[in-house]
Amino acid sequence: MPTFNTSPGTRDILAPESARWRAFQQVFADVVEHAGFAHIIPPMFEDLGVFLRVGETTEIVTKEMYDFDDKGGRRIALRPEQTASVCRAFVEHRPVTPWKVWYSGPNFRYEKPQQGRYRQFDQVGVEVLGVDDPQLDAEIIALAVEFYRRLGLRGIRLSLNSLGDSGDRERYAAALRTHFVSHLDALSVESRATLERNPLRVLDSKRPEDAGAIAAAPRMADHLCDAAAAHFASVQAALQAAGVDFVIDDRLVRGLDYYRRTTFEFVATSLTAAHTAIGGGGRYDGLVADLGGPETPGIGFALGLDRTLLACDAEGVFAAPATVVEVFIVDVTGGAQAATVCSQLRAAGIGADRAYDARSMKSQMKVADRSGARLALIVGEDEVAKNAVTLRTMETGAQQLVPRDELVAQVKTALGR
RNA sequence: GUGGGCGUAGCUCAGUUGGCUAGAGCGCUAGGUUGUGGUCCUAGAGGUCGCGGGUUCGAGCCCCGUCGUCCACCCCA
Structure with a gap:
């Protein structure tokens, strides 16, 4: 391939x-x-x-x-x-x-x-x-x-x-040409070629050998x-x-x-x-x-x-902005709950993402960690039975059980909104 | 366009005067802990050594070409 x-x-x-x-x-x-x-x-x-x-x-x-x-x-x-x-x-x-x-x-x-x-x-x-x-x-x-x-x-x-x-520019270019032509042997080979095309550009040369001829060149200020x-x-x-x-x-x-x-x-x-x-x-x-x-x-x-x-x-200024994922949903009951919770949070204006492929909780928690989300919402059999979700604050590891009908409000509180 | 350096795993790089099956760290996946990330331990996956020729019994290593990349010049943002 x-x-x-x-x-x-x-x-x-x-x-x-x-x-x-x-x-x-x-x-x-x-x-x-x-x-x-x-x-x-x-x-x-x-x-x-x-x-x-x-x-x-x-x-x-x-x-x-x-x-x-x-x-x-x-x-x-x-x-x-x-x-x-x-x-x-x-x-x-x-x-x-x-x-x-x-x-x-x-x-x-x-x-x-x-x-x-x-x-x-x-x-x-x-x-x-x-x-x-x-x-x-x-x-x-x-x-x-x-x-x-x-x-x-x-x-x-x-x-x-x-x-x-434009007239000034032309007169100045002519004056520069006259000057540099009379100091041709003091110019680098490259600057001689530049002189043919555009005398003004010779002034831009950074070559040390050109410095003398450039310093002695006529000034634009005198041609305005x-x-x-x-x-x-x-x-x-x-x-x-x-x-x-x-x-x-x-x-x-x-x-x-x-x-x-x-x-x-x-x-x-x-x-x-x-x-x-x-x-x-x-x-x-x-x-x-x-x-x-x-x-x-x-x-x-x-x-x-x-x-x-x-x-x-x-x-060290103007760093990249932080992730917009605020909440990560970990669902070990198959993923259907994650789908529901995700769309509910997104609709409420909360940045939410989830794991796929019904992976283990440990693996999903790793993804949650990488996502940069401040909160994880964990949905397991216990939570489903209680019609609730577990809200985990990633930085501290603190967890609380939140009823489903209070979910959005509790997440907003936890995010400080 | 000119000159020079460098191309080995996803990333950063080792790889001896040319000589066994090409390595490490990080990252990734899984497990240790069948309900818990960031630390730790273990295992695993992942490479036509940029590409094409050549020299050689044998090339990641030497030579030529080519492509890419980085640096400088030129020029510009």
Whole structure:
């Protein structure tokens, strides 16, 4: 018999981790829905063209796209991120602005997997379309910070930068190219190749040999037009007013070509592996127009679920929630009693489970123990004869006989409800 | 895409210079206790040693390939 495993870069999320994922998404939904964001569920695949707008020099597009031809001859790609899909949805439905949406779900990139990097990876995020106001930039960032706070994460560093308007970005890229070309022999081979594709990305190099040339490179701050500089200053002022700590990092470029003006990134200081960036975002004021819509400003962020949970592990916070089974029914009279009691308790809103296959009491008690239930209900011949059940508190071993018609009430009392 | 480490039971791993029927702990099942879990004791089930070739009298061990996985680079969440 052939056997199968998950495809590379994918995995099964089993309990109790799966419950933790759900709790993570629930906390996020609570935070953003209280801030007026509506849920959007875009499709997991779209026409490849939607994602090509992300930028033709980004690696997401050039080598990581999970794409294929479908049976209708369409060129399809599994979404590598959700911002482009949200913008496509905006152009398709033309909702009134400001349009504030949040999402949660898997994305796909064809990469070589390693810790914190998967071919299918989950993100939660928000997008706002139709608002230029720098106060929104600050509010978006503060929203992410609030979410981290709700998880219990403390070791978060927020890096902030402005990439300027599209004209600024081009002028800066040209200045960088000139600078690095004149220092070509000081650059690593890899960075020389990066320079060909996208001079801004050279700033991201972590190679020690590049440090000198990067330190001497022109600064983005000197290439911002007045409007972009004023916007950036307002964002900083609003963040300070909101009490959000940040550090300006004018080497922060980020991987997506569509970013304009404000960009930011959250780094988990508790993580030591390669992937310490657990979330990021920024403005993408030209993206809606690139997708055939009207000129519409946009801003948003995406937070990586897997990596954020790794950070939670490193800090020992946001543990998986406890089991929902509160009562376990042990029935040594065949199992019919367990069926009745189980459905009675469940109908009363009490988490209940039972054993099967008429196993011995000892064996059923073991299962009860493993289930994590606080209470066991034991049904044997004696109890049936007395029209009662034995209620056992697992932690103490204390037992009492409870008449069947008082069962639900007594269980609730024992559970402290 | 590049480089390196590692693939032996459900899990974590031993396995000597290549040499009897491949082991341990945990977990699982059952019993010790025919009405009681978490501790303890006993027994049992469970493995084509990732897969395919090769070398050899003989391969879990050596060689080649392949797949998977982990780590780093690249890049990013």
